[in-house]
Amino acid sequence: MARTVAEKNPGEYGFDDTSLRAMGGEPAVRKLVNHFYDAMESNPDAQRIRSLHPATLDLSREKLTAFLTGWLGGPARYNERWGVIRIPQFHGHLPISPVERDAWLACMQQAVDQMKIDSAFRSYFMREIARPADRCVNRASDESISAGWD
Numbered sequence: 001m002a003r004t005v006a007e008k009n010p011g012e013y014g015f016d017d018t019s020l021r022a023m024g025g026e027p028a029v030r031k032l033v034n035h036f037y038d039a040m041e042s043n044p045d046a047q048r049i050r051s052l053h054p055a056t057l058d059l060s061r062e063k064l065t066a067f068l069t070g071w072l073g074g075p076a077r078y079n080e081r082w083g084v085i086r087i088p089q090f091h092g093h094l095p096i097s098p099v100e101r102d103a104w105l106a107c108m109q110q111a112v113d114q115m116k117i118d119s120a121f122r123s124y125f126m127r128e129i130a131r132p133a134d135r136c137v138n139r140a141s142d143e144s145i146s147a148g149w150d
């Protein structure tokens, strides 16, 4: 299983459940994910990645909330319900170039900006979430047009 933020980043936030607590606990992760998918639905730059998702986002919201809870050092909610997931491999069938990665991260930035959290943690969170996002990139920018969008 992928290592959690807590395992990889010893420091002010990256151990035990410090990151989850800095976010505001499990209810705050749900709030973050709701902001994230709301941003994806409304941000014009995110329409291509929105269209890769199912028509309704209820399950996507559930799954990302569950995943991020564990990734932030909390209980492994995703694994409890759906088993092991490896983020880059899971996204392997999706056309993700740096353009889609940046759109995804922009939605996450919009979401995290709406959270009442410490600004140092906000920067830390965005820095850390950019790592798995980068590992989801599986093609060059100019390939996304011919591979997924014609």
Ligand code: HEM
Binding pocket: 049, 052, 053, 054, 060, 063, 064, 067, 082, 085, 087, 090, 091, 094, 096, 100, 101, 104, 105, 129, 132, 133, 134, 136, 137
């Ligand atoms: C880099 C840009 C990314 C794009 C374009 C993207 C896109 C998607 C799409 C389209 C789905 C829905 C797939 C489906 O239901 O068939 C999905 C699911 C998911 N994504 Fe991403 N994603 C990205 C990055 C990430 C990152 C960085 C994480 C975690 C840190 C993540 C976590 C998840 C999870 C947990 C699911 C649900 C998995 C499941 O269905 O069991 N994604 N993503």
